Amino acid sequence: MDPEAFRSAAHAVVDVMADYLDTLESRAVFPAIEPGSLRPLFPASPPEAPEPIETILADYGRLVEPNATHWQHPGFLAYFATTASGPGILGEMLIATLGQNPMLWRTSPIGTELEQVVVDWLRQALGLPPAFDGLLTDTASTSTLIALAAAREACGGDVAARGLAGRDDLGGGLTVYASAEAHSSVEKACMTLGLGRASLVRIPVNERFEMLPDALASAIAADLAAGRRPIGVVATVGTTSSTSVDPVAAIADVAERHGLWLHVDAAYAGVVAMLPDRRASFAGWERADSIVVNPHKWLFTPLDASLLLTRRMEVLRAAFSLVPEYLRTLDRAAPVRDYNEYTPQLGRRFRALKLWIQLRWFGLDGLRRRIEAHLALAADLAASVAADPDWQLLAPVPFSTVCLRWRPAAVAARADEPAVAERLDVANAAIMDGVNRGGEVFLSHTRLDGRFAIRVAVGNLRTEARHVDRAWELLRAAAATQSIP
Ligand code: PLP
Numbered sequence: 001m002d003p004e005a006f007r008s009a010a011h012a013v014v015d016v017m018a019d020y021l022d023t024l025e026s027r028a029v030f031p032a033i034e035p036g037s038l039r040p041l042f043p044a045s046p047p048e049a050p051e052p053i054e055t056i057l058a059d060y061g062r063l064v065e066p067n068a069t070h071w072q073h074p075g076f077l078a079y080f081a082t083t084a085s086g087p088g089i090l091g092e093m094l095i096a097t098l099g100q101n102p103m104l105w106r107t108s109p110i111g112t113e114l115e116q117v118v119v120d121w122l123r124q125a126l127g128l129p130p131a132f133d134g135l136l137t138d139t140a141s142t143s144t145l146i147a148l149a150a151a152r153e154a155c156g157g158d159v160a161a162r163g164l165a166g167r168d169d170l171g172g173g174l175t176v177y178a179s180a181e182a183h184s185s186v187e188k189a190c191m192t193l194g195l196g197r198a199s200l201v202r203i204p205v206n207e208r209f210e211m212l213p214d215a216l217a218s219a220i221a222a223d224l225a226a227g228r229r230p231i232g233v234v235a236t237v238g239t240t241s242s243t244s245v246d247p248v249a250a251i252a253d254v255a256e257r258h259g260l261w262l263h264v265d266a267a268y269a270g271v272v273a274m275l276p277d278r279r280a281s282f283a284g285w286e287r288a289d290s291i292v293v294n295p296h297k298w299l300f301t302p303l304d305a306s307l308l309l310t311r312r313m314e315v316l317r318a319a320f321s322l323v324p325e326y327l328r329t330l331d332r333a334a335p336v337r338d339y340n341e342y343t344p345q346l347g348r349r350f351r352a353l354k355l356w357i358q359l360r361w362f363g364l365d366g367l368r369r370r371i372e373a374h375l376a377l378a379a380d381l382a383a384s385v386a387a388d389p390d391w392q393l394l395a396p397v398p399f400s401t402v403c404l405r406w407r408p409a410a411v412a413a414r415a416d417e418p419a420v421a422e423r424l425d426v427a428n429a430a431i432m433d434g435v436n437r438g439g440e441v442f443l444s445h446t447r448l449d450g451r452f453a454i455r456v457a458v459g460n461l462r463t464e465a466r467h468v469d470r471a472w473e474l475l476r477a478a479a480a481t482q483s484i485p
Pocket of ligand 1: 080138139140141142183218237238240265266267268294306442
């Protein structure tokens with residue numbers, strides 16, 4: 001594709017992109033398709049002969065766009081939103097064009113140093129002290145994996161070099177602590193790091209789904225007494241199900257007492273720390289060894305972008321540095337940052353570019369205003385739910401996610417009887433499914449205290465009050481078709 005052909009195809013693609021963003025609301029957030037219905041639309045074997053870009057783009061319009069789950073739709077209120085903002089998309093285009101690989105300073109001086117700039121801008125925006133350095137990864141799962149690898153390294157057993165197998169000197173097993181509500185990525189990290197799922201001790205939560213620090217202290221004491229070796233604690237600010245907030249300061253006290261690595265998972269809610277008057281939820285996180293915040297969740301950055309901050313970069317390096325001759329550069333004489341030494345993978349994307357473009361285009365003020373608006377939308381919905389006798393909030397709403405269920409006033413007194421509880425679960429699943437099938441909005445669910453909870457998660461840049469109001473209207477209309485005998 002010579003530059004002129006590229007120019008004309010790229011202009012056509014930009015038109016496709018702009019048309020897509022312009023027509024989002026005319027689409028069903030989740031299209032009416034069934035699993036397995038798409039693969040047969042594509043040839044079973046790859047094309048032998050080249051095809052013109054016009055044909056390929058026509059097929060994109062026919063086969064790809066209509067069969068996507070439309071995460072960019074303003075009615076996307078499921079999971080946690082991932083918005084591709086306009087400036088973020090432009091950033092992705094330039095990233096792809098420059099094709100940088102900031103694995104070494106020399107393989108991308110600008111990729112390396114702009115990452116340092118952007119990481120520090122974000123640190124400042126979050127109100128964290130300069131002792132935090134860090135890097136960008138693809139996802140919070142990877143960031144947490146890296147953090148727990150560092151925790152494993154910091155326990156002193158030189159695990160990077162010697163591994164874990166047959167290590168009697170490490171006692172009866174390394175242990176990690178996280179609340180019963182912590183994200184599955186913590187458990188996956190334990191699996192991946194050879195600690196095993198059994199190494200993760202799930203600490204009970206209170207009725208607000210927040211970790212109990214006393215229970216954490218008791219669990220650590222019991223493990224120490226049994227000869228196990230605690231290495232790290234994960235506190236979550238904004239859990240996945242209910243967005244609950246673990247008491248980070250009290251957890252930091254326990255972690256410090258035992259010399260454990262403290263990792264704070266603020267993948268979703270971390271950006272709220274950009275609002276100085278909302279920082280109470282984060283009290284104590286400045287004492288963490290590492291923190292993850294995902295710009296690709298609530299900072300309107302297209303997938304992927306996860307920020308891993310740490311006060312202990314040198315431990316990440318000890319966990320992952322391996323420099324074969326072909327990666328050795330003369331720059332090592334000077335103190336350069338070769339980012340590959342801090343993570344499991346070698347090749348890296350130039351994610352800093354889209355963040356730099358976005359941070360400038362919105363400005364911190366623009367980002368704060370949008371996050372504030374989402375917090376207000378969720379607060380309004382929570383107030384409506386609380387005021388309706390047939391509906392129930394299933395968790396506090398510290399951020400922009402509301403967990404609710406239909407529980408008609410007539411059965412309130414019997415709601416905990418197993419048969420009624422079961423019928424309520426079935427009815428709420430049907431309500432959510434009915435709403436999703438309508439295509440105007442898209443919701444997801446969880447279980448809280450064993451009960452089916454519908455989640456309305458506001459976080460999409462394009463969501464306005466009318467979309468959240470409509471979701472509430474549709475939920476009530478779907479509930480009107482249900483009855484609990
Ligand atoms: N941590 C929390 C609290 C989350 O809610 C999620 C995903 O929703 C993750 C981690 C994992 O995020 P990612 O998809 O970036 O790995």
